[in-house]
Amino acid sequence: MPPRSNPTARQARLGAELRKLREASGLTAREAGELLGGNQAQISHIESGRWGVSAERVRRLAAFYSAGDQKLIDALCEIAEDRTKGWWEEYRGVLPPAFLNVAELEYHATHLRSLQTLTVPGIFQTEDYSRKLFEEVIPPLPRSEVDARVEHRARRRVIFERDHPTPFEAIVHEAALRMRYGGRKVARSQLEYLLEVSNWPSVTVRVIPFTSERFIGSAQSVLYAGGPVPQLDTVLLDSAYGSVFLDAHAQLEKYRSVYGALETVPLDAKHSRSMIKRIIKEL
Numbered sequence: 001m002p003p004r005s006n007p008t009a010r011q012a013r014l015g016a017e018l019r020k021l022r023e024a025s026g027l028t029a030r031e032a033g034e035l036l037g038g039n040q041a042q043i044s045h046i047e048s049g050r051w052g053v054s055a056e057r058v059r060r061l062a063a064f065y066s067a068g069d070q071k072l073i074d075a076l077c078e079i080a081e082d083r084t085k086g087w088w089e090e091y092r093g094v095l096p097p098a099f100l101n102v103a104e105l106e107y108h109a110t111h112l113r114s115l116q117t118l119t120v121p122g123i124f125q126t127e128d129y130s131r132k133l134f135e136e137v138i139p140p141l142p143r144s145e146v147d148a149r150v151e152h153r154a155r156r157r158v159i160f161e162r163d164h165p166t167p168f169e170a171i172v173h174e175a176a177l178r179m180r181y182g183g184r185k186v187a188r189s190q191l192e193y194l195l196e197v198s199n200w201p202s203v204t205v206r207v208i209p210f211t212s213e214r215f216i217g218s219a220q221s222v223l224y225a226g227g228p229v230p231q232l233d234t235v236l237l238d239s240a241y242g243s244v245f246l247d248a249h250a251q252l253e254k255y256r257s258v259y260g261a262l263e264t265v266p267l268d269a270k271h272s273r274s275m276i277k278r279i280i281k282e283l
Contacts (some may be wrong), residue, residue, distance in 0.1 A: 235247070
């Protein structure tokens with residue numbers, strides 16, 4: 001089977017975690033390849049996510065690496081065994097890979113936390129609101145891609161339609177709530193929808209008011225996705241230059257600290273809803 005030309009973020013993460021285990025053991029890719037009856041190239045392809053690997057081989061490699069964290073190994077085996085294709089695969093070749101990767105990340109996350117300073121979280125954006133954002137991209141996107149991006153963004157909400165919806169805490173700065181993308185009508189409709197969303201059982205919306213005297217530490221959009229074990233948590237940074245996935249231990253610890261420091265900064269859910277209602281009245 002030829003190597004994958006474009007592994008998903010989840011496939012690449014499995015390979016990266018296997019590489020971390022190998023490097024921690026002090027073994028070379030050549031030595032690991034020989035264990036599997038192959039060579040260094042085989043391990044390189046596996047660790048880059050370009051080749052699939054069975055759960056049985058994950059366990060063999062973990063034993064060879066003297067990896068003792070059974071919960072992590074079990075979680076890696078689950079990823080290795082997952083051959084299902086999500087709804088986002090319909091957009092492969094239509095949208096940039098980052099769009100597919102964020103949908104895949106959200107779908108498999110055990111919990112999600114987002115920090116937004118200038119826009120409402122993408123997963124909670126209305127069609128008119130998200131369309132306006134995509135229409136303002138420079139250079140302009142073709143109409144067909146704008147339509148596909150808007151549709152894809154709305155479909156990400158499938159994670160809240162399951163029997164056990166994914167817990168999601170959205171921390172949104174007041175600045176994002178007062179931006180009038182698309183005009184008053186679009187902005188008002190968006191805030192009304194966000195207010196509705198804030199009452200969903202698994203969703204918590206908290207607002208950082210302008211009156212806050214605390215520095216929140218980042219002006220970037222941040223999504224923290226919990227994995228089946230803490231080592232498989234992922235941070236997604238979104239900027240004008242694209243999306244960046246972070247999973248190194250030090251990076252995860254940094255953003256855990258950021259969210260820990262943020263805990264007392266936003267209003268609670270009740271007072272956040274009151275603020276959203278007040279801003280709606282002002283539009």
